[in-house]
Amino acid sequence: MFNRLWLLFAQAVTIFLAAWFIAITLKPNWLSGIQSTSLVDSITLREGAYDAGSISPGSYHDAVKKSMPAVVNIFTSKASSKSKTRKGSNGNPADPLFKFFFGDQPPDEEPSSSLGSGVLVSPEGLILTNHHVISDASDIDVALADGRKLKAQVIGSDPETDIAVLKIEAKHLPTPITLGKIESVHVGDVVLAIGNPFGVGQTVTSGIVSAMGRDHVGINTFENFIQTDAAINPGNSGGALIDTRGNLIGINTAIFSNNGGSMGIGFAIPVNLAKQVMESILSNGAVTRGWIGVEPQNLSKELAESLGLAGNTEGVILSGVLEGGPADRGGAKPGDVLIAVNNQTTKDVRQLLNQIAQLGPGNEATIKVLRKTKELELKVSIGKRPRPKMHG
Template structure:
């Protein structure tokens, strides 16, 4: 009797093991599902309680909700493409370059169409964007956040600050963006970049202000950039840089990149400069700046030694003076070292350009120069700065 029971038990175990082996080989999910079912029995989940009308702590939703409707997409087109001349970077294509983050462009031809961004700043349909977004465009289309599209016309642009002003004729426009004050911006403040990168649609990224008053970058003639690490990419040009209140503090312009994408160093034109240029364009159709007709050069140790000047001399060497120009008529000669303009010291070429540009043409500039080691005071009546030459 015992032998029969043992034989029966052995047969049952053998059949069970054979069935387990077959299931494990052919249908392993059956065993997994069964195990998971046994594991989750009796588990209690707790869900949070939310009020959809209340934003999450630390959220920038309110700032985005306030400013995003005023950010527009700009589509430009040309009748035909033509070969494009590119500036080199010293022969090393791996070197990081300052790039305008405009729409994707073929390497050897100007595009027949491109994409950028802009900011609606007034209920009359005035839009701020970058000069390089609309330069040489045959047609400009503006798409609002609600999907409506309109033809835009250029009121004016300023290539030396890379600001352009457009206008669209449309009814029931979204609320224009609120202009902020650059004095309220500080290094370390959180900022939001809004635009249309790579044409994927309106996008918001966040970062901090990395620096203020950044110049000597080599992008524009007149520079006073906000530097930020907010991710900005091709298509963001002309878009908004806003603070956490949703107020416009800058127009995104360029990035420092060796691959065309964001590397955490971006530049925006501060709103005070953009507003100044816009108001001048709206009033006069262009920007008028002072000019004296000199060829300035930054001082270095070798130049100071050759001029016989102390090594701590601060100023700008005027290596060339335009014959018959404002400076020449005021008594400036080549070789003079300009050390002050209207009582303010002149440290380098970039500062000199800004100082003279801010003087209305026709007004007098008091220049203090060093000539053969002696200090002289000269009065120069400024002229109107010529328009920059366009590159073909």
């Protein structure tokens, strides 16, 4: 008798639990009247009353909205070839700490495609980007912010400043970006970087101008960078650095990094230099710079003293003079210490390159040299700087 009652009880409990499970699963509203234990009987939340069209105080939305449509993504394809080590501007392997904002492939693979960014600067379809984004590319595609993909033509490029000019043909192109004035850019200004980092899609980051006029970085032959701590990464090459008005102030180019990612030290080519290079490419097909045919070397204190000069002498020593070149015809000799060009002091090799490059071929320049402690003035007819050898 007891066993039978126990069996009936067990069956009843089983049926009740089964019914409870079915009700919870299929008809939870049947059990809504059953209250669960809670630490709080009720809660009250306050939600802000926002106008969906209003802009948050301090937001850079308007600047981004103005400029972002003009920033494009660039996809390049390269014909199969053996990989080569990227070279620096002087022909030596580039410092591994400096990374272009580009979709670099592993060095043991043959790259087939890469990505970067660019900036639409005119309604005619002209795009500014970096030379290293499109160098050796057999096919270039440009993706607009509205999703359209277009083929791009290379108008010209300048590897010595790492600027390239592309052109696309299409109706109803986005509004081109507005070029800013470099004179209005100051250290400490807030800036925004727009590009396509790691191929994730168009991205905006913010930072400040860390420094102006950065040179001796070892990336390009002619350097005058804006340094910024805005987060920028591979794929940002050729993208826009804008001010808080939405105006273009630089073309993002490279970062200082020991892990391939942003470490808060980035470099952008200032808009005035990019514009100058673009105009020269459009007018002449290439950038024309002055040249005198010398091999300059920075004058160290020890080297100056070994030449019988004061240790604080500023200038560059001409360790070589090209036979028959402009400087040779003007009377310069190996061992001369060049101290000025057109009465402007020459302190180092980088400054000499800039001083001569800015003088158009065919112009005459007066260079001041020290030859065995004797100061001489030489008249030199400026030649045309040879185009640099290309490296893959």
